[in-house]
Amino acid sequence: MKSQLWCAVLGLSLAGVMSGCQTTAQDQTASSTTGSVAQAGDASLTQTKTQMLQSYVWTHQASDSPTAVVLRFQDGRVAIDAGCNGMGTDVQIDDQIIKAGNVISTMKACAPEIMKQEQMAGKLFANRDVPYDLDLANLNKPVLILTTTEGQKLRFTSQPTAETKYQGQAEIQFLEIAPETKQCSGVGVMQCMQVREIKYQDGKKIAVGDWSNFYGQIEGYQHQDGIRNIVRVKRFTLKNPAADQSKYAYVHDLTVEAEQVK
Structure with missing residues (x-):
């Protein structure tokens, strides 16, 4: 059902995903085939989400912070800008989880309030599976929702990358x-x-x-x-x-x- 929803939303721009969903709908009669079709649908869904994450720059602005946290996904990595140091890590994007590795950062001295935000952003991705969701209520402005280690949900608004624009x-x-x-x-x-x-x-x-x-x-x-x-x-x-x-x-x-x- 979830795969069918994503195809309805994004299939017009991603023909490969649409074909994956049509196959899932047509092959429900044979149990031996269902498993492989479901896997193909999951793979298409993951590919769709990966492409969407890479097509936008994602920004979270906390009310108590002078700067925003900005994420850019590209080629198996996420670049993290929280206002001072440059940070980043390798990521693997699945259907509902972003698997993140070691966060690497430059070591510039920053204002205390920005350092606090950088620590939060680094902790968000450091060596963990990050639960995520994409809110498509406004298809022109999707929202990325990331869950912290404490269970807090952070909302990241989107702007298309230059390549997308x-x-x-x-x-x-x-x-x-x-x-x-x-x-x-x-x-x-x-x-x-x-x-x-x-x-x-x-x-x-x-x-x-x-x-x-x-x-x-x-x-x-x-x-x-x-x-x-x-x-x-x-x-x-x-x-x-x-x-x-x-x-x-x-x-x-x-x-x-x-x-x-x-």
């Missing part, structure tokens, strides 16, 4: 952003970031492009006057850009360098 894979670019913007003419007079592309090979800078006006935005990046940055971005090709829109969307992935320029 733009329905494709990105090209990775490194951009140097000058500390000051300049006036430019786009749709009217505006201030443009000054950007040039940098190419690396084996960790070494091998080419630097020319400075040019950057007319759009880099999602997730906030420019600060007086700060020179080198950022790694994901560049997505838009399928149907508007006539006055760039054919690319840029998403901030990592700040490689940051320097205050006087």
Whole structure:
């Protein structure tokens, strides 16, 4: 029954899951076949849940914490950001359990309230089977529910990853952003970031492009006057850009360098 429910919800976008559910419904007459069909349905359900977990960034904001806990699932791992240190662990996703291994973390000193939250987030995944559920009451905003060792249920809201939002894979670019913007003419007079592309090979800078006006935005990046940055971005090709829109969307992935320029 549970597998049939998931297929009804998600089968339109995942044809393989739909076919697994149809097989389960059609083969209930032979007991010798039922077991193998059920296993196939469970495997499809697990695959569906895995794909959903990887398609979103999951955020839990506690009322007594200044920062959120953010989870990103990808390729058998979960990255955990609780506001200061980067954490992560290997995971195996089953139908109702996320099997987690040792949590590895950087060791930066953080504010006491953030350290407390990081300890909670690390404990949530450290070497345990984490019971979970997906609330699909709003199909456009699924909610991930994780159960702590104390039995508390934490709700994580969702935002689609850039790959999900733009329905494709990105090209990775490194951009140097000058500390000051300049006036430019786009749709009217505006201030443009000054950007040039940098190419690396084996960790070494091998080419630097020319400075040019950057007319759009880099999602997730906030420019600060007086700060020179080198950022790694994901560049997505838009399928149907508007006539006055760039054919690319840029998403901030990592700040490689940051320097205050006087």
